Amino acid sequence: MTEATPGPGPRPCAALAMSADTAAAVLDTESLAALGAICDLVPPPVLDDLTTPRARAVLARVDLLVTGWGCPPLDEEVLAAAPRLRAVVHTAGSVRGHVTDACWERGIEVSSAAAANALPVAEYTLAMILLSGKEVLERAHAYRADRARADWLRTPRTVGNYRRTVGILSASLIGRRVIELLRPHDLDVLLYDPYVTDADAGELGVERVEPAELFARCDTVSVHTPLLPTTRGLVSRELIAAMRPGAVLINTARGAVVDQEALTEAALAGRIRAVLDVTEPEVLPPDHPLWECENVLITPHLAGSQGNEWRRLADLAVAETARWASGAGFLHPVRRERLAFLA
CATH class of the missing domain: 3.40.50.720 (NAD(P)-binding Rossmann-like Domain)
Structure with a gap:
């Protein structure tokens, strides 16, 4: 078992990168409060467009992004604007839509709620x-x-x-x-x-x-x-x-x-x-x-998390954020070498 990578400190800066609808559905007030207790969470609106001046200003200071459905791709241009970014916690399953090769090459740690x-x-x-x-x-x-x-x-x-x-x-x-x-x-x-x-x-x-x-x-x-x-x-x-x-x-x-x-x-x-x-x-x-x-x-693609089951995704994301911030490492990491076998 490899040694866990320590987090950036007791109060990392984090932001939400997903669609506004996703954030409203998945992250309720209690979940946001739990994230805020762990890190300095950038207040709304969420980042659903990473090219705006506000988004670039937020990216310049974040250590961690909490992502969800609707997160734009984290490509080389985005990462260049986020020099401190070290980790991504995804509140859904597949990370293929937004975690790019540039993330892996940068050594950014990635977690997913696929298990939930x-x-x-x-x-x-x-x-x-x-x-x-x-x-x-x-x-x-x-x-x-x-x-x-x-x-x-x-x-x-x-x-x-x-x-x-x-x-x-x-x-x-x-x-x-x-x-x-x-x-x-x-x-x-x-x-x-x-x-x-x-x-x-x-x-x-x-x-x-x-x-x-x-x-x-x-x-x-x-x-x-x-x-x-x-x-x-x-x-x-x-x-x-x-x-x-x-x-x-x-x-x-x-x-x-x-x-x-x-x-x-x-x-x-x-x-x-x-x-x-x-x-x-x-x-x-x-x-x-x-x-x-x-x-x-x-049935209309309803087998996955919906309704009160979104809370399970949020709970896992909060737990993963807490582990990473403490230096314990992710319990549900996504490995680049496993991408060929994952959804």
Whole structure:
């Protein structure tokens, strides 16, 4: 374990760099007060444009930026105006949109709230796995149409969550959390991740398989792969064709990871079911056939942190700021060498 880098002193200067809407949503009065107790926090307005004279004046004296959705890129020009900047604490997940190569070359330390944002996504995924296992969506539609209860003793044995097989595509932060949440349930869990060994899989309590086997064996496949050049279209036509009749594909990652045309064809044919919190594009065109497909549930990218869950992001950012200011170092650092594997 490397020695923690000490902070600049007991009262570093910090500023918020994000959209005004993000700041209002994520950082409530209590969170701002907690940040203010740790550092000299530049008062509003937040920095949503780093080219203005005020922004340049603020950048000249900050040691740390607390960033969020809507933060402009921290490029060479911005860093030249921020000679004291040593750390970035991000109140959301991915830092790809604003942390540039110039930051890494400067040696700026970076923290992310990806671990906090993973929790609600995993909870959403668990809920959808269990609900789809009971065929809740389809049976609710039938109940509404018939206004009568079907003979429950004639329920097909394909319905239920006992000994179903669930496949996890990628042992990401979210994928690993889903695996944890599945443990109390009577489910068999398979995993595909090219960076996970058999020993790692054993520690996770899952069976490691290749993609073709994952899609062929599982009743439900849940996608947790970050969108990278190597993962675009990873869930291919061939893998979708290999899915069991009536199997469920859950995607809370990115729409472009899945061959959406092939998914649409399979869903419209009634071969598979799907739960899509993400699509390609987002939002689908109004006339896209998936909107009217009764065996597909589309939700508006709501699995991640929303509402009171934003407070979890703020709490993590405050805790990371406190650790850095004390010289303890980040608990959730983002490493440049890991960027190729992160969302």
